Amino acid sequence: EIVCYSCSPVRDEMTAAFRSSADVWVDAWQMSDDELADRIQADKVDILIDVSGHTTGNRLHVFARKPAPIQVSGFGHATGTGLQTMDYVLADPVFIPQSARHLLAEKVYDLPCLITIDPILDLPASEPPMLRNGHVTFGVFNRIYKISDEAVEVWSKVMREVTGSKIIIKHTLLDDPMLRDNLVARFVAQGVAEENVTCLGSSPRPEHLRAFANVYISLDTFPQNGGVSTWESLYAGVPVVAKLGNGASSRAGGSIVAAVGLDDWVAEDDEGYAAIACKYAAQPAYLARLRSDLPARIAAS
Known part of the structure; x- marks a missing residue:
């Protein structure tokens, strides 16, 4: 089950696309940190993923309250959060080298590649110029x-x-x-x-x-x-x-x-x-x- 907590007042076609993929959608942008943490616990979320990092409007104070048993930093720059309550950070073998992994509060969980885009399928082949x-x-x-x-x-x-x-x-x-x-x-x-x-x-x-x-x-x-x-x-x-x-x-x-x-x-x-x-x-x-x-x-x- 996928529960999305939307923490932005912006509503556009991207919001609609994510909303259509969720089993439960919560407009959380007006909730206080305590209210949102209580709601996440009430929803019995097992794995809570942050996609904001330290950018404007983030809800890292909610993650500091540890409302879910497993918490993951899924922000696409793999810089970590510094929070002891964050269990994992998503990265890949190149993004965060082994020599730097001890510097993060989180354990690194490797994806094949952290940065991806939708496949470009209609691009015509060309000969070398x-x-x-x-x-x-x-x-x-x-x-x-x-x-x-x-x-x-x-x-x-x-x-x-x-x-x-x-x-x-x-x-x-x-x-x-x-x-x-x-x-x-x-x-x-x-x-x-x-x-x-x-x-x-x-x-x-x-x-x-x-x-x-x-x-x-x-x-x-x-x-x-x-x-x-x-x-x-x-x-x-x-x-x-x-x-x-x-x-x-x-x-x-x-x-x-x-x-x-x-x-x-x-x-x-x-x-x-x-x-x-x-x-x-x-x-x-x-x-x-x-x-x-x-x-x-x-x-x-």
Whole structure:
């Protein structure tokens, strides 16, 4: 039996979708912590899962009262709550490494991959763009404020080493000419020719997904990784180079890439990241096979 305690006054189509999946729905946003804890106990809930973490509007004070025998932090960033009354935190083998697990109040319960999206089933297969245009095209379809100076430096190093390579950066904010010019200037300052940097702005989602047909290899941002954008690239058959950092948000990319069996696309440092990008940029036959195999790999993961 699934009981949902809705702690937000917002009502939209997502609320309706969750409500239709619940056996019992409780509008709990006006309940005090004591009232909600009493209601959960009265409902005889065995396993209580939090999906808010330390974000605005959370009900961690309810979890501190331990109204259910097993309590789980299911918030999608696997940072833990610090509550001794929280028994488990959902993560995956990459998101929280073994060396850090002693730091959490909760016991880590591993899923195959913590960050997932609904399957993208209608994405048409595409041939590697290198076969059409004769050069390697890297892609970054992440939010541009995730693009750190360190990432630009590493990407530029890769582009200097991969002769004739180009990069496509796509994000809604790049409709703004000033932001676009500023981003291009950051690459130019690292020795990348302006004509080798293409900036694309907003587009309807189907068109956005089809734009991966022009990308040979995707480059994940760091230290703040991609999530949905990483999955979108993989569903399009475009592998993603990722780098592991110390925090949860800097391990999401590696978590996703490893979950579909591409462990050798995950680096520990900048040098390893650049080496992976350069290595596979020189293997067009392998990338062509991988491009056609990735959707099936994801389905089996």
